[in-house]
Amino acid sequence: MTLPKMLLKKEEEVIFLLRALFERFGYKQFKMSKFEEYDFYAENRNFLSSENILTFSGLDGKLLALKPDVTLSIVKNTKGSYALAERVYYNENVYRVRKGTGEFKEIMQVGLEYIGEVDRYATMEVIRLAQKSLEIISDDYIMDISHMGFVTGFIEELGLSKTQKEALLKGISQKNIHSLQALCRKFQVKEELENAFIEMASLCGPLEEGLQKAKALCINAKMEDALSELEAVCAALKSSGDDGRIRLDFSVVNGMDYYTGIIFQGFVNGVPSSILLGGRYDNLVRKLGKDSDAIGFAVYLDLLERYEKQQKEYDTDILLLYEEKTDAAALLRAVEMLTDNGQSVMVQKQNQQTVSYRQLWCMKERGLEIIAEND
Amino acid sequence: MKSLQRMINIALPKGRLGDKAYGVFEGIGYGCPSIRETNRKLIFENEENGVRYFWVKPSDVAVYVERGVADVGVVGKDILLEQSAEVYELLDLGMGECRMAVAGKKGGKIDTDRTLRVATKFPNIARGYFRKQSLEIEIIELHGSIEIAPILGMSDVIVDIVETGTTLLENDLEPWEDIVPISARLIANKASYKFMNVPICEMSRKMNEVITKKS
Numbered sequence: 001m002t003l004p005k006m007l008l009k010k011e012e013e014v015i016f017l018l019r020a021l022f023e024r025f026g027y028k029q030f031k032m033s034k035f036e037e038y039d040f041y042a043e044n045r046n047f048l049s050s051e052n053i054l055t056f057s058g059l060d061g062k063l064l065a066l067k068p069d070v071t072l073s074i075v076k077n078t079k080g081s082y083a084l085a086e087r088v089y090y091n092e093n094v095y096r097v098r099k100g101t102g103e104f105k106e107i108m109q110v111g112l113e114y115i116g117e118v119d120r121y122a123t124m125e126v127i128r129l130a131q132k133s134l135e136i137i138s139d140d141y142i143m144d145i146s147h148m149g150f151v152t153g154f155i156e157e158l159g160l161s162k163t164q165k166e167a168l169l170k171g172i173s174q175k176n177i178h179s180l181q182a183l184c185r186k187f188q189v190k191e192e193l194e195n196a197f198i199e200m201a202s203l204c205g206p207l208e209e210g211l212q213k214a215k216a217l218c219i220n221a222k223m224e225d226a227l228s229e230l231e232a233v234c235a236a237l238k239s240s241g242d243d244g245r246i247r248l249d250f251s252v253v254n255g256m257d258y259y260t261g262i263i264f265q266g267f268v269n270g271v272p273s274s275i276l277l278g279g280r281y282d283n284l285v286r287k288l289g290k291d292s293d294a295i296g297f298a299v300y301l302d303l304l305e306r307y308e309k310q311q312k313e314y315d316t317d318i319l320l321l322y323e324e325k326t327d328a329a330a331l332l333r334a335v336e337m338l339t340d341n342g343q344s345v346m347v348q349k350q351n352q353q354t355v356s357y358r359q360l361w362c363m364k365e366r367g368l369e370i371i372a373e374n375d
Numbered sequence: 376m377k378s379l380q381r382m383i384n385i386a387l388p389k390g391r392l393g394d395k396a397y398g399v400f401e402g403i404g405y406g407c408p409s410i411r412e413t414n415r416k417l418i419f420e421n422e423e424n425g426v427r428y429f430w431v432k433p434s435d436v437a438v439y440v441e442r443g444v445a446d447v448g449v450v451g452k453d454i455l456l457e458q459s460a461e462v463y464e465l466l467d468l469g470m471g472e473c474r475m476a477v478a479g480k481k482g483g484k485i486d487t488d489r490t491l492r493v494a495t496k497f498p499n500i501a502r503g504y505f506r507k508q509s510l511e512i513e514i515i516e517l518h519g520s521i522e523i524a525p526i527l528g529m530s531d532v533i534v535d536i537v538e539t540g541t542t543l544l545e546n547d548l549e550p551w552e553d554i555v556p557i558s559a560r561l562i563a564n565k566a567s568y569k570f571m572n573v574p575i576c577e578m579s580r581k582m583n584e585v586i587t588k589k590s
Contacts, residue, residue, distance in 0.1 A: 099461070140570070142569040142570065144569070174462070174463055174464045175463040175464065175465060175568075176463075176464040177465075178464075178466065178467040179464070179467075204572075247569075251463075267565070267566045267569050267570070269566070269570045271443075271566060272441070272442050272443025272444075272564055272565075272566050272567075273441075273443075273461065273565060273566060274565065274566070
């Protein structure tokens with residue numbers, strides 16, 4: 001029996017397609033328990049996107065937590081190393097507080113992690129898979145790429161304290177040019193550096209074009225390394241047909257702790273916030289004592305729930321009424337015949353007016369009859 | 376060609392600031408004449424200029440923009456700071472200028488001897504400010520008439536917006552410490568900024584020209 005497509009919600013369909021995509025590229029599914037010991041998250045707090053963790057005590061009195069994050073658990077358990085890379089993907093629920101709701105929410109996440117030596121090829125593979133994932137969700141997508149090495153490489157040149165650096169990063173992430181200018185003046189950044197910094201923060205456009213402009217902004221080796229990695233990615237994506245949907249945008253930054261290199265973010269038209277987020281996160285892997293680099297991304301599928309108007313036109317294709325003296329076995333045969341034809345059928349003795357239907361049928365002694373049609 | 380493009384949805388705060396902001400939009404070619412008619416409608420659109428305006432409660436503007444039903448909006452920095460909305464802050468419009476301040480009874484000062492009781496409409500801003508000073512505080516969240524809290528002895532200080540300071544003076548209070556200057560900002564939804572990049576950037580650029588000319 002094939003699965004009727006109409007039964008699948010958009011997010012369910014996307015899950016299957018993403019899993020098929022990841023499997024084809026040699027990623028293996030990673031299945032995990034719904035919870036971890038709370039201590040694990042407490043120790044690694046700065047790698048979590050939110051402070052809120054849902055806790056409860058286990059049978060032995062140990063404090064447990066419902067997973068707020070999957071990557072942490074994967075990295076903890078991974079066997080991936082410089083010698084042998086591990087490719088995994090997951091399809092799990094995480095428990096987080098979505099902003100403004102004030103309550104925990106179960107969020108369906110699909111994502112993948114490449115843990116091992118992240119060379120140019122691995123970087124390209126993961127970014128290309130992120131792009132393909134967005135293509136699966138919608139034709140009308142945009143993926144922004146940035147590089148923490150480029151941004152922090154510039155900021156380090158300014159000789160500032162950690163809180164000052166964080167303030168600049170925040171301004172960059174909000175594209176808040178007027179506040180960055182004010183901060184630069186307050187931190188007494190030299191004028192030519194300020195101008196270049198503002199240019200970097202405002203840079204946003206097609207990848208290749210953006211990289212041309214970024215080239216002129218490089219002032220140290222760290223930035224040059226970052227740029228050359230971005231250029232390599234750009235070349236790879238170009239050969240696989242990038243039609244302006246991949247953009248360079250340095251406002252894609254995160255806290256200083258989590259992402260360390262390339263970082264990317266995906267949007268699809270119609271969803272108000274980013275649906276895909278990923279990048280290079282060596283710090284986390286090292287913190288958990290692994291001898292490896294890592295890169296990966298996650299897709300937030302709960303955001304798709306409202307993406308398409310999924311309201312069905314009718315509750316059922318056919319509402320089939322029957323009478324007291326109708327032969328029950330014949331009725332069942334008739335229902336099976338109709339459903340085998342791919343139609344959905346609901347059987348009722350009387351039309352209770354509670355179900356919306358495409359066609360109203362009736363089973364009489366002499367056979368099936370169409371009484372009314374709504375098309 | 377214009378009709379094919381999606382309209383830009385703009386959330387404006389009801390009240391003086393919103394009227395003033397609309398004036399700027401109108402001046403740079405995003406007018407919507409029907410908005411000037413006095414009635415109770417909250418949504419106005421002008422297909423010709425490709426804009427649709429919503430009048431919303433000032434403290435809700437960022438919510439409409441963050442959730443993408445409005446592509447851009449005009450909102451006070453006080454509200455952005457309080458709600459830490461996930462939006463792009465494109466411009467400082469330089470209107471509605473005032474400051475967020477700690478105020479208390481005339482001639483008084485912060486008593487570090489005991490827990491400081493703070494009455495405010497902006498609990499997050501207040502908490503953030505006093506945490507930096509490592510002061511132990513107790514927040515009393517109110518929704519209006521904040522000034523009477525210290526007079527009645529319910530709180531030691533208030534954290535509120537101060538424009539001229541007259542309201543404070545009339546209630547025998549005075550500003551003690553400034554927290555942050557406030558003004559109206561042009562904000563944009565992050566996804567809209569990607570998918571409607573050209574029209575939004577053009578709007579922002581034109582507004583910037585008007586603002587810089589004024590100052």
